[in-house]
Amino acid sequence: MQLTEQATTLSSSSAPPSMSLRHVVESQQFTVPLLMELFDRARLMERIVARGGTLDYQNRILASLFYQPSTRTRFSFEAAMHRLGGRVLSTEHARAFSSEIESEQVEDSIRIIGSYSDVIVIRHHEEGGARRAAAVSPVPVINAGDGDGGQHPTQALLDLFTIYHERPIEGLSVAFIGELDRGRTVRSLAYLLAKFDRVKIYFVSPPEMQMKPDILQYLDRHNVKYELESSIDRVVGEVDVVYQTRIRPDRVSNVASRMRYAIDSSVLGKLKSNAMILHPLPRTVELDKTVDSDPRAFYFKQAANGLCVRMALLTMLLDR
Amino acid sequence: MQLTEQATTLSSSSAPPSMSLRHVVESQQFTVPLLMELFDRARLMERIVARGGTLDYQNRILASLFYQPSTRTRFSFEAAMHRLGGRVLSTEHARAFSSEIESEQVEDSIRIIGSYSDVIVIRHHEEGGARRAAAVSPVPVINAGDGDGGQHPTQALLDLFTIYHERPIEGLSVAFIGELDRGRTVRSLAYLLAKFDRVKIYFVSPPEMQMKPDILQYLDRHNVKYELESSIDRVVGEVDVVYQTRIRPDRVSNVASRMRYAIDSSVLGKLKSNAMILHPLPRTVELDKTVDSDPRAFYFKQAANGLCVRMALLTMLLDR
Amino acid sequence: MQLTEQATTLSSSSAPPSMSLRHVVESQQFTVPLLMELFDRARLMERIVARGGTLDYQNRILASLFYQPSTRTRFSFEAAMHRLGGRVLSTEHARAFSSEIESEQVEDSIRIIGSYSDVIVIRHHEEGGARRAAAVSPVPVINAGDGDGGQHPTQALLDLFTIYHERPIEGLSVAFIGELDRGRTVRSLAYLLAKFDRVKIYFVSPPEMQMKPDILQYLDRHNVKYELESSIDRVVGEVDVVYQTRIRPDRVSNVASRMRYAIDSSVLGKLKSNAMILHPLPRTVELDKTVDSDPRAFYFKQAANGLCVRMALLTMLLDR
Numbered sequence: 001m002q003l004t005e006q007a008t009t010l011s012s013s014s015a016p017p018s019m020s021l022r023h024v025v026e027s028q029q030f031t032v033p034l035l036m037e038l039f040d041r042a043r044l045m046e047r048i049v050a051r052g053g054t055l056d057y058q059n060r061i062l063a064s065l066f067y068q069p070s071t072r073t074r075f076s077f078e079a080a081m082h083r084l085g086g087r088v089l090s091t092e093h094a095r096a097f098s099s100e101i102e103s104e105q106v107e108d109s110i111r112i113i114g115s116y117s118d119v120i121v122i123r124h125h126e127e128g129g130a131r132r133a134a135a136v137s138p139v140p141v142i143n144a145g146d147g148d149g150g151q152h153p154t155q156a157l158l159d160l161f162t163i164y165h166e167r168p169i170e171g172l173s174v175a176f177i178g179e180l181d182r183g184r185t186v187r188s189l190a191y192l193l194a195k196f197d198r199v200k201i202y203f204v205s206p207p208e209m210q211m212k213p214d215i216l217q218y219l220d221r222h223n224v225k226y227e228l229e230s231s232i233d234r235v236v237g238e239v240d241v242v243y244q245t246r247i248r249p250d251r252v253s254n255v256a257s258r259m260r261y262a263i264d265s266s267v268l269g270k271l272k273s274n275a276m277i278l279h280p281l282p283r284t285v286e287l288d289k290t291v292d293s294d295p296r297a298f299y300f301k302q303a304a305n306g307l308c309v310r311m312a313l314l315t316m317l318l319d320r
Numbered sequence: 321m322q323l324t325e326q327a328t329t330l331s332s333s334s335a336p337p338s339m340s341l342r343h344v345v346e347s348q349q350f351t352v353p354l355l356m357e358l359f360d361r362a363r364l365m366e367r368i369v370a371r372g373g374t375l376d377y378q379n380r381i382l383a384s385l386f387y388q389p390s391t392r393t394r395f396s397f398e399a400a401m402h403r404l405g406g407r408v409l410s411t412e413h414a415r416a417f418s419s420e421i422e423s424e425q426v427e428d429s430i431r432i433i434g435s436y437s438d439v440i441v442i443r444h445h446e447e448g449g450a451r452r453a454a455a456v457s458p459v460p461v462i463n464a465g466d467g468d469g470g471q472h473p474t475q476a477l478l479d480l481f482t483i484y485h486e487r488p489i490e491g492l493s494v495a496f497i498g499e500l501d502r503g504r505t506v507r508s509l510a511y512l513l514a515k516f517d518r519v520k521i522y523f524v525s526p527p528e529m530q531m532k533p534d535i536l537q538y539l540d541r542h543n544v545k546y547e548l549e550s551s552i553d554r555v556v557g558e559v560d561v562v563y564q565t566r567i568r569p570d571r572v573s574n575v576a577s578r579m580r581y582a583i584d585s586s587v588l589g590k591l592k593s594n595a596m597i598l599h600p601l602p603r604t605v606e607l608d609k610t611v612d613s614d615p616r617a618f619y620f621k622q623a624a625n626g627l628c629v630r631m632a633l634l635t636m637l638l639d640r
Numbered sequence: 641m642q643l644t645e646q647a648t649t650l651s652s653s654s655a656p657p658s659m660s661l662r663h664v665v666e667s668q669q670f671t672v673p674l675l676m677e678l679f680d681r682a683r684l685m686e687r688i689v690a691r692g693g694t695l696d697y698q699n700r701i702l703a704s705l706f707y708q709p710s711t712r713t714r715f716s717f718e719a720a721m722h723r724l725g726g727r728v729l730s731t732e733h734a735r736a737f738s739s740e741i742e743s744e745q746v747e748d749s750i751r752i753i754g755s756y757s758d759v760i761v762i763r764h765h766e767e768g769g770a771r772r773a774a775a776v777s778p779v780p781v782i783n784a785g786d787g788d789g790g791q792h793p794t795q796a797l798l799d800l801f802t803i804y805h806e807r808p809i810e811g812l813s814v815a816f817i818g819e820l821d822r823g824r825t826v827r828s829l830a831y832l833l834a835k836f837d838r839v840k841i842y843f844v845s846p847p848e849m850q851m852k853p854d855i856l857q858y859l860d861r862h863n864v865k866y867e868l869e870s871s872i873d874r875v876v877g878e879v880d881v882v883y884q885t886r887i888r889p890d891r892v893s894n895v896a897s898r899m900r901y902a903i904d905s906s907v908l909g910k911l912k913s914n915a916m917i918l919h920p921l922p923r924t925v926e927l928d929k930t931v932d933s934d935p936r937a938f939y940f941k942q943a944a945n946g947l948c949v950r951m952a953l954l955t956m957l958l959d960r
Contacts, residue, residue, distance in 0.1 A: 054379045059694045061722055063715065072432050075383065075409045079436035082381055082407040087722040089715045091732060092411060105922055112712050112921065115944035116719035281432065282425055304435035374699045392752050395703065395729045399756035402701055402727040412731060601752065602745055624755035 021316055023134035023141045027153040027188040032195050039161050041312035042305075049083055049308065057086040060318055063117035064088060065109070066144070067095040067124045072281070072303070073144050073155075077121045080310035089117060095125060107136045114138040119317055122146075140317040148182040149212065155280055156188035158309040162302040163241060166276060169193070175202040175235045177261055178245030178286060180211040185280040186245060190215050194222040201226040202235045205261070209251065232261055237270045244279045244287050255285055264288040271296060278302050341636055343454035343461045347473040347508040352515050359481055361632035362625075369403055369628065377406040380638055383437035384408060385429070386464070387415040387444045392601065392623070393464055393475075397441045400630035409437060415445060427456045434458040439637055442466075460637040468502040469532065475600055476508035478629040482622040483561055486596060489513070493520040495555045497581055498565030498606060500531040505600040506565060510535050514542040521546040522555045525581070529571065552581055557590045564599045564607050575605055584608040591616060598622050661956055663774035663781045667793040667828040672835050679801055681952035682945075689723055689948065697726040700958055703757035704728060705749070706784070707735040707764045712921065712943070713784050713795075717761045720950035729757060735765060747776045754778040759957055762786075780957040788822040789852065795920055796828035798949040802942040803881060806916060809833070813840040815875045817901055818885030818926060820851040825920040826885060830855050834862040841866040842875045845901070849891065872901055877910045884919045884927050895925055904928040911936060918942050 021034065030038070048055065062081040064074050069092050078088045094109075106124065110133045113120055119140045122133050127147030134141040145152040163169060174193060176186045180203055190211070193199045201219065203211045207230055219226050229235050236242060247258045262285060263277060271277075279287050279299040291297050341354065350358070368375065382401040384394050389412050398408045414429075426444065430453045433440060439460045442453050447467030454461040465472040483489060494513065496506045500523055510531070513519045521539065523531045527550055539546050549555050556562060567578045582605060583597060591597075599607050599619040611617050661674065670678070688695065702721040704714050709732050718728045734749075746764065750773045753760060759780045762773050767787030774781040785792040803809060814833060816826045820843055830851070833839045841859065843851045847870055859866050869875050876882065887898045902925060903917060911917075919927050919939040931937050 052379055059692055059723075061719055065711075071385075071411050071414055072429065075411075075433055075436050078409050079381055082409070083379075089718050089722070090410070090730070091711050091715075092413075093732075094711055108922060109712065111940050112943040113715055115940070116715050116947055282428060300431050300435070303432040307436055372699055391705075391731050391734055392749065395731075395753055395756050398729050399701055402729075403699075410730070412733075602748060620751050620755070623752040627756055 022320070023137070024153055024313065024317070025130050025134050025141070025143045026151045027156045027191040029153070030157070030192065030195070035157075035160065035192070035195070038157065038309070038312050038316065039164055041315060042161055042308040045083075045308040045311040045315075049311075055084045055315070057081075057084040057314075057318060060084075060086045060119070061117040062086060062088050062314070063113050063120045064090040065094055065113060065120055065122045066092055067106075067122070067129070068145070069093045070123055070145065073123065073306075074121075076303075076306035077142075077144065077154075077310050080307055080314055083307065083311055084314060086118075086314075089113075106132055110137045110141070119314065140320070142313070142317070145184055148184065149187070150184050151188040151191075152184045152280075153188045154306075154310060154313060155185045156192050157313065158305045159185070159189050159243070159278060159280070159302060160192050161309050162278065162298055162305050163276065165305075166298075167240070169196040169199065171198040172196070172241065173200040173202070173239045174241040174243055175204055175229075175232075175239040176211070176243045176245070177204045177232060177263075179209045179247045179251060180205045180245070181209050182248075183245050186211070186243065187215055189243065191218065194219055194224045199224055202229055202239060203227070204229040204232055204235050206230060206247075206252070206257075209247070232267065233270070236267055237272065239275065240272065241276045241278060242271065244277065244283075246282070246284055246286055249284070258285055262286045262288065263291055265290050268294055268296070342640070343457070343463075344473055344633065344637070345450050345454050345461070345463045346471045347476045347511040349473075350477070350512065350515070355477075355480065355512070355515070358477065358629070358632050358636065359484055361635060362481055362628040365403075365628040365631040365635075369631075374403065374405045375635070377401070377404040377634075377638060380404075380406045380439070381437040382406055382408050382634070383433050383440045384410040385414055385433060385440055385442045386412055387426075387442070387449070388465070389413045390443055390465065393443065393626075394441075396623075396626040397462075397464065397474075397630050400627055400634055403627065403631055404634060406634075409433075426452055430457045430461070439634060444470075446470075460640070462633070462637070465504060468504065469507075470504050471508040471511075472504045472600075473508045474626075474630060474633060475505045476512050477633065478625045479505070479509050479563070479598060479600070479622065480512050481629050482598065482618055482625050483596060485625075486618075487560065489516040489519070491518040492516070492561065493522070493559045494561040494563055495522040495524055495549075495552075495559040496531070496563045496565070497524045497552060497583075499529045499567045499571060500525045500565070501529050502568075503531075503565050506531070506563065507535055509563065511538065514539055514544045519544055522549055522559060523547070524549045524552055524555050526550060526567075526572070526577075529567070552587065553590070556587055557592065559595065560592065561596045561598060562591065564597065564603075566602075566604055566606055569604070578605055582606045582608060583611055585610050588614055588616070662960070663777070663783075664793055664953065664957070665770050665774050665781070665783045666791045667796045667831040669793075670797070670832065670835070675797075675800065675832070675835070678797065678949070678952050678956065679804055681955060682801055682948040685723075685948040685951040685955075689951075694723065694725045695955070697721075697724040697954075697958060700724075700726045700759070701757040702726060702728050702954070703753050703760045704730040705734055705753060705760055705762045706732055707746075707762070707769070708785070709733045710763055710785065713763065713946075714761075716943075716946035717782075717784065717794075717950050720947055720954055723947065723951055724954060726758075726954075729753075746772055750777045750781070759954065766790075780960070782953070782957070785824055788824065789827070790824050791828040791831075792824045792920075793828045794946075794950060794953060795825045796832050797953065798945045799825070799829050799883070799918060799920070799942065800832050801949050802918065802938055802945050803916060805945075806938075807880065809836040809839070811838040812836070812881065813842070813879045814881040814883055815842040815844055815869075815872075815879040816851070816883045816885070817844040817872060817903075819849045819887040819891060820845045820885070821849050822888075823885050826851070826883065827855055829883065831858065834859055834864045839864055842869055842879060843867070844869045844872055844875050846870060846887075846892070846897075849887070872907065873910070876907055877912065879915065880912065881916045881918060882911065884917065884923075886922075886924055886926055889924070898925055902926045902928065903931055905930050908934055908936070 123144040124146045127150040129146040130143030443464040447470040449466045450463030763784040764786045767790040769786040770783030
């Protein structure tokens with residue numbers, strides 16, 4: 001255990017559920033007690049960062065293995081490791097840089113990089129890439145996004161933390177808006193929300209981009225109420241949280257069509273006064289910049305929360 | 321304040337003009353007192369590096385955000401942060417790695433990266449990119465080059481430091497040679513030189529690549545003498561400093577034409593015995609390798625000075 | 641000298657042959673006593689890493705200058721520097737990122753980067769690139785692979801260390817298999833093996849890809865026995881070490897032809913019971929995954945050894 005005094009107290013006050021966390025591949029892995037431990041640790045990390053402190057992980061190495069580039073997510077993990085006092089190996093775009101190595105070699109890469117590092121953060125262009133990595137890795141693996149229809153569990157953790165910071169998750173109503181079939185952040189957060197009682201989810205998207213059946217079946221099995229919608233107007237006044245996502249131009253090249261699912265000042269007028277607007281960023285036209293100054297806009301706070309949530313998660317994996 | 325004893329003494333001996341330095345976007349921001357403070361600090365950094373020392377910035381993070389690649393400039397900033405004891409997040413080529421994110425999103429990127437880091441160094445492919453970043457950033461932003469016709473203020477700072485190390489700037493005569501209309505290093509240094517008395521500038525270039533009117537008008541307003549020239553021979557014997565720059569092959573594909581503005585052994589024979597030859601590097605044919613062994617060649621010393629000048633600048637921004 | 645107590649004892653017990661090691665360009669530079677010193681240090685590094693320790697190089701900077709990408713080799717060097725407590729500047733693909741700078745400028749880059757760092761690791765796409773870098777560098781240069789027909793000396797050092805860990809090198813018989821004419825790892829290891837008595841080498845490859853005459857002449861001059869073979873079956877039962885390498889698809893597009901030189905379960909049946917199988921990785925079809933669980937498979941251990949061998953080498957260069 002390498003945390004400070006407060007952290008030691010924190011974790012010794014309860015059984016260590018993090019002992020069961022070896023790799024982070026999908027958000028379903030997280031039980032509610034594990035989430036609560038993570039969020040407690042994340043709050044501690046917030047305080048440590050705020051007072052300019054650091055932790056004692058100076059001999060630990062995080063390897064960032066991004067087969068697809070994502071400067072923000074990568075920086076978030078790497079900053080988290082640095083704020084813990086640790087060290088970083090980094091590749092921005094491993095796929096572009098290893099064309100001669102076929103993709104089935106991810107297992108070999110992980111075995112080798114696992115002998116140089118203490119934790120591996122992987123973003124892979126194929127669904128299941130992180131699971132394959134975890135299956136052979138000698139050190140913990142964190143999925144930082146796999147494929148279009150995969151998951152992005154740490155995004156979901158920071159999303160949930162952002163909400164939890166403001167209100168209880170039990171009884172929450174959430175509208176997911178945008179291109180949901182290829183939305184790995186939405187998929188991961190839906191799994192997490194299903195852990196809590198009396199949650200209600202609205203999936204709002206063009207019909208051809210609706211949430212895939214696997215998630216809906218999961219929600220059914222866990223008795224989570226949800227509705228499929230194609231109109232933002234019918235939903236937006238009902239919910240506590242609007243979770244907006246991009247519709248990529250290659251799917252809907254017509255900007256006007258994408259604008260039907262946009263959040264702008266007219267939508268703001270219909271929102272509850274205490275609603276929260278989230279977005280995993282980056283954004284295009286679906287989230288107007290006029291929203292930025294609205295007190296219900298939480299997306300920059302959400303992105304900033306990536307730091308303390310990932311610090312907390314790294315400590316849970318490295319302290320094992 | 322995180323500097324050593326000497327540094328504390330240094331800065332407590334005068335009012336802290338660095339208090340006014342929040343972002344570094346353009347070289348005009350620097351007053352002569354601020355330049356002198358920077359250069360004093362840079363000399364202190366030189367001594368600290370020479371004795372293998374380090375400073376106390378181990379909890380501070382610099383984010384290198386290069387939309388255009390520049391290994392040397394990036395390494396110079398990152399080495400500076402490391403020599404201060406700090407930490408680095410780095411992207412080599414953010415533009416290539418984020419094709420789906422339109423360029424107008426630099427503001428969002430900066431807001432997010434600013435929540436993970438303590439200072440951001442940005443090179444942007446568009447003129448004004450650094451200014452846009454500074455306008456929204458929660459942490460100091462340093463312009464490491466913006467667009468073809470923008471600025472590169474830290475290059476100008478190390479250029480001036482290199483000259484100042486050898487002689488007074490007052491009364492200096494300088495010839496800028498090469499492709500001046502797209503020369504952001506020349507533009508930034510011209511602004512700085514205009515702060516000092518009795519400076520004389522010669523702009524030597526093919527007529528179609530002469531310095532743009534905005535700089536000439538600025539010099540007029542500040543009563544700085546300058547001449548526009550198209551012949552290197554008429555100027556080179558007159559000046560204290562030759563500041564050579566590249567003429568890019570895409571502008572003048574004919575090597576012979578570019579060679580009319582080259583520094584080689586025949587030009588060396590016409591230079592003053594105590595002249596200084598500077599070049600921001602990298603070079604092509606316009607600066608012959610035979611010049612390297614001439615005692616008037618200062619361009620490698622100039623590049624090396626990037627380290628201590630950038631260390632000094634970082635302390636001024638981080639100590640605020 | 642920055643090593644721990646044991647290390648100090650280690651190196652004070654003998655004359656310091658590492659004093660002769662300024663740059664690492666080619667494997668022939670290493671004498672047997674120097675190799676033994678390196679391997680002793682590597683074993684010490686293994687123990688330090690195993691107990692989570694670190695060393696005292698926190699003010700030293702390694703610059704990774706990869707003109708060709710190689711995530712594994714780069715990570716291995718960077719992890720080594722981090723485990724020493726040091727710091728890293730890194731470029732993944734300098735060639736792609738500096739198209740406008742002609743390749744003959746590597747000397748300028750090295751001069752500049754050498755003023756920002758304490759040791760430079762270079763991978764260059766041209767044979768001789770590392771030698772050119774070493775010729776002008778103010779700090780030690782390590783060749784991490786140059787050209788197709790150049791060398792990769794640190795790979796050979798870790799290869800030899802992996803063998804030496806298990807058995808004496810004197811009297812060893814080794815089969816090199818694959819695309820040998822462009823195999824810089826094989827070239828570098830052949831030079832090293834020639835330093836030891838009674839070594840026997842088999843070069844096994846398609847006739848058009850056999851080992852080049854320069855290596856064969858070197859072996860002749862040093863009285864090293866070797867045979868050229870085109871059949872894996874005639875050799876594989878004779879040798880202590882099988883050193884397998886890739887045959888790149890662009891040379892032999894027919895997979896069946898490449899499979900003639902593959903190691904699979906049928907080849908395993910013919911190997912000596914205590915043979916070692918090495919491969920510099922990454923692999924394609926020439927090394928079947930069924931081999932991975934065989935106790936004679938040493939290639940992941942070999943890759944992992946890169947860490948301690950490179951740590952040891954860095955200390956020898958940085959302690960000068």
